[in-house]
Amino acid sequence: MQVALSRSMVGGRSTGLQQLLLKENSNFEEELTGDSEPVHRPLNTARTSVGMYGILINKIQAATQQWSSKFLSYAGRIQLLNTVVFGLKNFWCAIALLPKSVLKTINKMCKTFFGNIADNDRRMVDKSWSSIYSPLAEGGFGVKELLSWNKALISKWLWLIDQPHQGLWSAWHKAYHLSSCSIWDTTIQDRFTESFRSIFIVKDDLLAATGSPTAAKTLLQDWCTRYKFTVTTSYNWFRPRSPTIHWHKAISQKVVIPRHDIISSLAYQKKLATIDKLTLKGLMIPNWCILCKKDNESHDHLFFDFSFSRVVWQELMDWNHLAGRSNTIDRSWSGACNGK
Incomplete structure (x- = not known):
C-alpha cells in the first residue's frame, strides 16, 4: 500500500x-x-528573527486597533485580551520561546488597548500593568503573563519527552536529537530546531531553580493530574507571585458580573480615575464632583458621602437588619470580609 x-x-x-x-x-x-x-x-534549524513574527504582531495590532474605536468597559477589554488575543498568542507560545523584543511589543500593544493610553484620557486606569497579570486573588485581573505562559507550554514538551512511553513525537526526537540518551544528560546543539532549543532553555531554568535533575523531574510530575500534564499548574510556578488579598472572596463570586468585579477591585485599591487623582497627574479640570457639583470627587465621596450613595447604603443596611454604616471603602470591605 x-x-x-x-x-x-x-x-x-x-x-x-x-x-x-x-x-x-x-x-x-x-x-x-x-x-x-x-x-x-x-x-x-536556523535561529528565528524578529521579522518572522510579523504575522502574529500584525494580527494582534489589527484586532486591538479595531476594538479601540468601540466604547468598551474594563471588563470587556479584559475579556477580549483573555480570549481573542490570547488565542492568537497561544499557538505560537506552544511551539517555541518567543524573543524578548516580540514579547515587549505584544505587551505594549495590549497595555495600550487596555488602558486606552492618552495624555488626556478620562478613563485612564491608575494601575501598574504588571499587577494586571496577577490572578483575582492577588489583586490583578487574571491576564496571562506571556513569558511565564510561554515557558509553561514548553515545559509540557519537556515532560512528554522524559516519559517512558514511546509516542511518535518523543520517539523521533530521542532517536534523532538525543541519540537514545536522556534529555537531562544532553546539552543544546546547533543542529537543533528553534522549538527543540526552547525545551533545553526551560530545562536549564528548572535545573537552576531545583538544583538537580531528580528534583526537576519530581517538579514536573507534581504538575500532573491523573497522569496528564497541567499547564495551568506549571504557569502558577513560573509566574511572578503577589500577596493574597483579604477582600478577594467578598467581590469575586459567581453571581457577580465581571464588570462589577473589576470596578469593585479598582475601587478598593483606589485606582479608579476620579477627579482628585487626575488633578494629581496634572490634568486641568474642575476639582468637584460631576454628580452633586458640591464636594470634591474621590473614591469615598462617590461610594459613601454622595447623597444617592448614602440612600442606597441605608436601604441595604435596613434590608439586612444591620446597624451602622461605613463611610470609607477600607472600613466597608473590612466589614464585608469579617461577615459584618
Missing part, C-alpha cells in the same frame, strides 16, 4: 508528501488553518 500523494494534508492544505519532505530540510512553514489567512511558523 502506498501513500496517495495528491490526498496528503498538512495544516488543512492539500500538498504532496514529496514537497513536504523537501521543505522540511529548508524553510518549511507550518500553517494553522481555521481562519481566512493561515498563521505561518518557521520550523527550520
